[in-house]
Amino acid sequence: MKAIVDKERLLKVLSRIQAVADKKSSMAILSTVLVEGREEKLTFSATDLEIGYRGTLVSDIEGEGAFCLPARKFYEIVKSFPKENVVIETADGEGVVVRDLDEDLAYRLAVFPAEDFPSLPEISGEAMIDIPGETLEEMIEKTIFAASTEEARYALSGIFVTREGDDKLRMVATDGHRLSLIDREVPGVESLDLSEGVIVPRKAAQEMKRIAADEMVVRIGVRENHFLLASSEGMLMARFIEGQFPDYRAVIPQESGRVVVFDRAKLSEALKRVTLLSTEKYKVVRFEFSPGEVVLIGTGGELGEARERLTVAYEGEPFTINFNARYLLEVFNVMASEEVELDIGSERTPCRITGSKDEGFMALVMPMAL
Template sequence: MQAKIDTSRLEKVLKNIEKVSDKKASMAVLSMVLIEPNLEESTLYFTATDLEIGYKGKVFAEIEGVSAPFCVSAKKLYEIVKNFPEDTLYFIKDENKLVIKDEEEKILYNLSIMDGEDFPSLPEFGEEHSVEIPGKTLAELIDTTAFCTSKEDTRFVLAGIYLEPLKEEGKLRAVSSDGHRLALLDREVSGIENFPEGFIIAKKAAKQIEEIAEDELLIRLGFTNNYVVIWTSTALFFARTIEGPYPDYRMVIPSEYQNILRIDRKLFIDALKRVSLVVNERFKPVTLELLPKEVILTSQETEMGKAQIRIPGEYEGEPMVVNYNADYLLDALQIMKSEEVEMKIGVGKTPAILTGYRDEGFLYLLMPMVL
């Protein structure tokens, strides 16, 4: 078999393949990509899996001759194609090797191959439990909430992003939390009322979905048999979801507040960064003293010293002092787009809520610190 392939299109597919393949697998075949030539469709199919996630993409190719499916190293193939200087390249499948070359054979690689029969079979997925969604919308839902997932192995259901269909509202909601804070984003999605139920995507799989979705005008998102699946015009990606119920996050979102701070977002970010220069590196506590026209940010005194910064802000409520993790505040403020943000602040251990008029559908909840 010989195939002539566009290098850039092949590189795009192999980039996703390389991320899915398991480099540390005990089974050598899981570090490989399965290549399936289809002469009738003039297409090469590329598949990789680590048994938890999988990707199958296709690339148009001018194919001559027939060949059974075969496997090569996903990492090496991607590195070769990524650094290939010509716009087109050639695959020539021999008895026990794959030759990769340019038209004039100035560049020549030989890669060892394995029989395609050794590659694990992938689950079959139907599109009956799926919905069409703009790629940018799905990418935004993941990107805006992924930073809030838990890094603790013991809280496995919090280590992912919860995607929940709000059927009556016609929206898809993404929620993430590490137990100290929570990020939530709603986006309208046509046809979401037909979606079966919510599910939790592990952060690694979610970020791969985000990368794939970012480049697509429309994709199809599905959930079936504990797998999240996306279909694009040229690929299929699937990942096993995190099993177990997601905590009832609605219970921790207060419905009423008496204290409201409105403040310039960039000014707030700059002040938090400056006061953080001398805070405790582990917990990053910062104290906010809230006055009618002013916010005073203060660090706790340490061996390094202490910082105090005053910035203007519009505050409604009784003057109060409250402590937060500076990094947790910065994480949300830096992902938001509004020039001015609104912070609803509770008394005692009540969490604060951060929103912005240009961040429609976004809500960030943050627990105060007890010092």
Template structure:
């Protein structure tokens, strides 16, 4: 189904009545309430639009930056359209008995939506759908299809490095673009670390402009992928991006701004590789970090041939250290990193070992996953 077909909305009517399976309804409402903000100064933006027609219930939610539409099968006794609080409806349906059926009935005489299941009955206030801002996908000239798990991989390998700063808003997302050597690449950075993952460029993505997909969009998209069909249809312009997953559609404005020239942050002169067990390294970093209580959370790495010593100390004079056997033949070196950033990175590794490629104590370190050559991480050092 195309984005335009999913977004098409009929004219408003004064009443409707549908019966749905509770599990199907609660899953769809869960997606909707992820888009709708709980605190909203514009009442209509707190609502989900419900449209019953042709044996289906279409639900639409938006915060004006992101719009989500999902269509589910329903027994429609009377066609119609209305809007109701997304969070109230979700919270009610979530607490109904599993396996039950739910009646949604809009009463024209009161303008309220009746929610009924078994002996439970609720009445919710509604707002006219004429006030609801209807999403519009617009002209999206770039179109391609991805396997759902390929898209999930790009997201999972990079999203932990997204920034959360208001001042550098253009870092609060994943930069998606086509490379000159034929890859679709995802990049995220917060200025202290960088994560990059790529896959073969899909048909139709040639000449794709570089776009920044927002943190919230990435979060909602990732939830949908877990329940999606095998394919995800992607279409975009320089200002909007649209994902179609079966009968669900997610439309988002892209972050305006210029993503930094991230390739300049990847050192080219690092020539001293270190191989270490991911599990041993992560567990050791986690242990020596117990005594740290400041925001910096610095772990010093002392490198020597085939030996890695981790050292930490806190402001009260507490210290911790642990030695790990590694494969390393470079020069002795002391370099510090944020322990949280190390642990975030190790969680992305798919193999049993991790490769860290060092230059000197002032240069960022490159991290690679031996089982996935199309993933790369960069960590900036900290003064020790």
């Protein structure tokens, strides 16, 4: 087999491939990309057994072939390639040669047998719907930060995807200490099998976000135990996380507490300043509220403490409460609203964070013990 392909188009596909391939697995085949050439098409596939990606490029091909190459090295070779076109051809005997048209530069690579590569689900006829890439990117960005990174909390280590009503796509993520939720109207979402909701792994969601950022429109769908994302270049397939996502509705406060309105940028900068003395792990800040103002106090143990006073919109009784500043900052970082509203109940109920320019978005952050 001999194929000639445009470098930039190949590089774009391989960037998706190497992000999916499992570089740490004890199974060497999972760190490779399966290359298949036939009928003027080159198909590239990668998987870590939880996520799979298949990309296809139209190419000038002579003959047919299938083989596996080291995904990361193949990507690095193409990325550094000095010419516009890349030639991929099977060598006499064993291996594959990656070269330029003039044969001024050539790499001979050892290959893995194509038959050793795990099979990916065949996608055909599944119900899929269009969603603007910008919308999908926003929904993932505004939820993924709240997903758990602890291996022991497997069911919380992804984004819960479901429907809200007949026309809204909903995404929710939580690690037990904070929660993020966003709704967006997506025509046709009622045709997807999301009534019970599915959990998309963090790694898959991150790659979906990257793909969506490069596309005007993508297509999403559900197939048995996989979430699907189709773009102009290929298909991402993510196996659902098995497990029961918690009843997130039960922790959303049903009654309003003490409502405080902040300038988002000013509060964010103040939180960064008062936590300069805090430990890396815990960024505890005490909020001392009184009518029209709040004093933020960050403690650094033996290093001392930092204090800053801010003007806020609040007219209730004085009260004090502690928050993990990092959790608040991660919420503020994904919001667009200039002013944010913190609806604060007791020390044992979550604080609800919303903003007028972040319609359909809500975050919850649990206070810390005083």
